[in-house]
Amino acid sequence: MEKTVRPVPFLDLRAQIRPLRAEFDAAIASVVDQTAFILSDHLTAFERNFAAYCGAKHCIGVDSGTQALHLILRTLGVGPGDEVITVPNTFIATLEAIHYTGARPVLVDVDPDTWLMDPRAAARVLGPRTKAILPVHLFGHPAPMRELQALADQAGAALVEDACQAHGARLAGRRTGALGRAAGFSFYPGKNLGGFGDGGAIVTDDDALAALCRSLRHHGQGAKNIHDHIGYTGRLDSLQAAVLAVKLPHLDRWNAARRVHAAHYRRRLEGAYRMPQVPGGGEAVHHLLPICVPDPERVMARLQAGGISFGRHYPIPVHLQPALAYLGHRPGAFPVAEELCTGIISLPMFAEMSEEMVDAVCDVLL
Ligand SMILES: *Cc1c(COP(=O)(O)O)cnc(C)c1O
Numbered sequence: 001m002e003k004t005v006r007p008v009p010f011l012d013l014r015a016q017i018r019p020l021r022a023e024f025d026a027a028i029a030s031v032v033d034q035t036a037f038i039l040s041d042h043l044t045a046f047e048r049n050f051a052a053y054c055g056a057k058h059c060i061g062v063d064s065g066t067q068a069l070h071l072i073l074r075t076l077g078v079g080p081g082d083e084v085i086t087v088p089n090t091f092i093a094t095l096e097a098i099h100y101t102g103a104r105p106v107l108v109d110v111d112p113d114t115w116l117m118d119p120r121a122a123a124r125v126l127g128p129r130t131k132a133i134l135p136v137h138l139f140g141h142p143a144p145m146r147e148l149q150a151l152a153d154q155a156g157a158a159l160v161e162d163a164c165q166a167h168g169a170r171l172a173g174r175r176t177g178a179l180g181r182a183a184g185f186s187f188y189p190g191k192n193l194g195g196f197g198d199g200g201a202i203v204t205d206d207d208a209l210a211a212l213c214r215s216l217r218h219h220g221q222g223a224k225n226i227h228d229h230i231g232y233t234g235r236l237d238s239l240q241a242a243v244l245a246v247k248l249p250h251l252d253r254w255n256a257a258r259r260v261h262a263a264h265y266r267r268r269l270e271g272a273y274r275m276p277q278v279p280g281g282g283e284a285v286h287h288l289l290p291i292c293v294p295d296p297e298r299v300m301a302r303l304q305a306g307g308i309s310f311g312r313h314y315p316i317p318v319h320l321q322p323a324l325a326y327l328g329h330r331p332g333a334f335p336v337a338e339e340l341c342t343g344i345i346s347l348p349m350f351a352e353m354s355e356e357m358v359d360a361v362c363d364v365l366l
Pocket of ligand 1: 063064065066067090091093094136138162164165185186187188198199200
């Protein structure tokens with residue numbers, strides 16, 4: 001019976017797009033007919049709706065999640081001589097955003113239970129140069145923001161969310177985007193809310209931060225033809241905004257389906273496989289469904305032979321990437337993150353997958 005669902009893809013975007021195809025076609029046609037490709041009503045409408053969805057005042061659409069994080073940090077005044085605290089087990093983009101500002105990324109190890117930033121480790125590196133703390137809601141699991149906010153307050157630093165994997169996740173009832181000073185989201189196609197290309201957004205309640213990000217993404221323009229700052233070509237384009245506007249009303253339903261699949265995976269695999277715990281008070285959106293194994297090569301070979309696709313997020317911690325060798329960290333610097341990265345495998349996870357598909361993956365693993 002289970003054989004009929006194999007091979008199981010890691011992600012099937014066609015299954016998400018197919019039922020909404022007519023709406024996408026109409027949304028795209030409307031942008032083309034209006035030739036309103038940049039800074040149009042499509043963008044404004046999406047921004048308004050995504051801010052409301054997050055429970056925040058402002059959303060500023062930008063061209064990527066990396067740009068969102070970068071503009072937030074720059075707007076906070078982060079620059080050379082400053083430090084930004086983040087984690088080693090993240091996508092390189094988190095570090096790139098810090099690097100662009102000229103600040104030094106200060107890495108701290110993660111909690112062995114949640115695999116997220118360990119506030120005790122962050123407390124140990126907090127200092128007068130700490131300008132921001134940038135936890136990652138990795139896998140769509142919300143980081144421990146209450147503890148981290150206390151540290152940020154203590155240091156006079158800003159708490160910024162890397163929410164690129166966590167659209168719609170909640171902590172103590174509040175959504176990502178409303179859990180810190182500002183949040184960066186990615187609309188890369190495979191994210192829980194993804195466009196038909198690159199895109200991202202800054203979400204914040206801070207009026208001044210929002211206004212400056214809005215200017216910086218558009219060549220630093222304030223009044224028409226007055227450039228108050230050296231900015232960027234950093235806008236979210238109308239085609240992406242129109243596509244995202246079609247998808248947004250379905251996000252909660254898709255996230256709920258992911259939670260059902262995640263619970264099913266957990267019921268079957270817990271005990272046999274190491275899986276991250278969602279922090280207390282958190283409601284995850286399961287962008288990814290990771291396990292950590294001592295023998296990844298063997299497990300990956302078994303998945304492959306069983307017709308199960310998988311990913312790895314991320315097998316090399318950022319401090320051991322060639323591009324970040326300048327930070328001077330050696331293997332062993334962050335033992336928990338390093339062990340997790342070495343053994344990590346991401347199992348198939350998307351809203352449209354069936355319970356039989358989850359069972360097929362688990363059957364191969366067990
Ligand atoms: C996807 C992602 C980013 C970057 O997003 P882009 O839109 O690709 O620039 C940053 N951080 C994390 C954790 C991500 O998963």
